[in-house]
Amino acid sequence: MTVAPLPPVKPPATIRHAYVHVPFCPSICPYCDFHVLERRGDLVERYLARIGQEAETLAKQYDIQLDTLYLGGGTPSFLREGEMEALVASLRRWLGWGRLENTLEVNPGTVSPGRAAHWRGLGFDRASVGVQSLDDATLRFLGRQHDAQAAREAVTQLVQAGFRVSGDLITAVAGQPLESDIAGLLSLGVEHVSAYTLTIEPGTPFARRGVVVREEDEERGFQQTEALLTAAGFERYEISNYASGLAAQSRHNRAYWTGEYFLGLGPGGAGSYPGNVDGQPFRRTNPHLHQWLAGEQGEAEMLEPLDVVTDALFMNLRLRQGLHLPTLSRRSGVDVAAHYAPVIAEQIRLGLLAQAGEHLRATPQGWWLLNRVVTAFLEFDEVGGTGESGPVTTRLSVPLT
Ligand code: SF4
Numbered sequence: 001m002t003v004a005p006l007p008p009v010k011p012p013a014t015i016r017h018a019y020v021h022v023p024f025c026p027s028i029c030p031y032c033d034f035h036v037l038e039r040r041g042d043l044v045e046r047y048l049a050r051i052g053q054e055a056e057t058l059a060k061q062y063d064i065q066l067d068t069l070y071l072g073g074g075t076p077s078f079l080r081e082g083e084m085e086a087l088v089a090s091l092r093r094w095l096g097w098g099r100l101e102n103t104l105e106v107n108p109g110t111v112s113p114g115r116a117a118h119w120r121g122l123g124f125d126r127a128s129v130g131v132q133s134l135d136d137a138t139l140r141f142l143g144r145q146h147d148a149q150a151a152r153e154a155v156t157q158l159v160q161a162g163f164r165v166s167g168d169l170i171t172a173v174a175g176q177p178l179e180s181d182i183a184g185l186l187s188l189g190v191e192h193v194s195a196y197t198l199t200i201e202p203g204t205p206f207a208r209r210g211v212v213v214r215e216e217d218e219e220r221g222f223q224q225t226e227a228l229l230t231a232a233g234f235e236r237y238e239i240s241n242y243a244s245g246l247a248a249q250s251r252h253n254r255a256y257w258t259g260e261y262f263l264g265l266g267p268g269g270a271g272s273y274p275g276n277v278d279g280q281p282f283r284r285t286n287p288h289l290h291q292w293l294a295g296e297q298g299e300a301e302m303l304e305p306l307d308v309v310t311d312a313l314f315m316n317l318r319l320r321q322g323l324h325l326p327t328l329s330r331r332s333g334v335d336v337a338a339h340y341a342p343v344i345a346e347q348i349r350l351g352l353l354a355q356a357g358e359h360l361r362a363t364p365q366g367w368w369l370l371n372r373v374v375t376a377f378l379e380f381d382e383v384g385g386t387g388e389s390g391p392v393t394t395r396l397s398v399p400l401t
Pocket residue numbers: 025027028029032033034036073074075107130
């Protein structure tokens with residue numbers, strides 16, 4: 001296929017974002033397909049030693065000046081106070097601390113006023129809380145260990161400790177009272193809501209039990225969440241994320257969606273890196289705990305110009321603002337508007353994409369059918385730009401957040 005060339009302009013090679021995966025959870029939820037495990041023996045101790053080594057290695061390889069740090073999992077808030085202090089000390093020593101935002105993922109049941117104050121004292125300023133629902137029947141169905149009252153108390157304690165708080169909701173559960181879930185969450189003072197559709201991933205207990213998500217529940221969750229949150233003054237700035245204002249958006253996740261480089265530490269942690277030898281960027285996902293403890297690294301997946309483009313299409317189109325075509329062309333070295341002209345025109349004709357000047361964005365219908373939109377771009381490349389259908393492979397790795 002012919003790719004219209006442009007001189008590539010590489011983004012600055014400084015890395016400004018870091019994701020750190022803490023894989024331990026008190027128990028494993030039946031829908032979860034993240035890399036998680038219960039703590040046993042000296043696993044946490046060995047994890048802490050290894051993460052220090054990994055941070056040191058990365059610090060020697062890259063110019064790192066962090067704007068954001070995100071401690072995700074798993075359940076990082078499940079770490080004991082001394083363990084959290086040791087982890088933060090390692091990260092601060094080798095990577096520094098986020099200049100703009102430092103997020104801790106928190107599960108209800110691991111919070112107390114004292115623990116919230118301790119995390120604030122360590123430097124975390126934003127908490128992403130796994131509320132999922134404020135309805136006890138929905139929480140029981142999801143296999144969560146907390147009830148609605150514990151979730152309310154956790155959010156309240158974090159807000160009182162001075163955190164910017166985001167509440168996670170799972171939608172599309174049959175019978176879930178979404179209206180009271182959202183009203184209840186907003187009444188607690190969250191500034192941000194992440195609402196993800198329940199998905200049944202292969203190999204999970206839900207999949208083995210034959211749990212299915214009905215399309216009408218999925219669509220109801222998708223539409224109703226937006227209606228309720230926008231009526232409350234929140235903006236849907238990303239397909240699954242809502243903020244009460246610009247300053248309430250997740251700065252860390254915006255870095256993923258706009259294609260910035262980020263470090264990925266910890267078992268299963270995914271990172272996106274500038275090339276340090278020949279300039280070719282790559283992504284790498286760390287192996288699971290035992291291989292990672294043994295010092296193994298995930299294989300680097302080198303990104304060709306069209307990989308950079310399709311990754312950016314998938315991620316940027318999740319944002320309300322969409323993508324800026326000339327910026328992506330400069331970053332990738334591919335004249336995106338010219339290369340994809342037929343597929344862009346077709347998606348606009350279908351009402352799934354809209355173009356305003358140099359910006360391309362998904363319409364509301366395009367957001368609902370985003371996988372179909374991105375698949376059209378991938379298929380276009382896989383058949384050499386003829387627009388005919390061909391086999392599709394998913395080339396994007398979405399980092400755990
Ligand atoms: S859903 Fe969250 S709390 Fe449940 S097992 Fe997965 S990471 Fe842990």
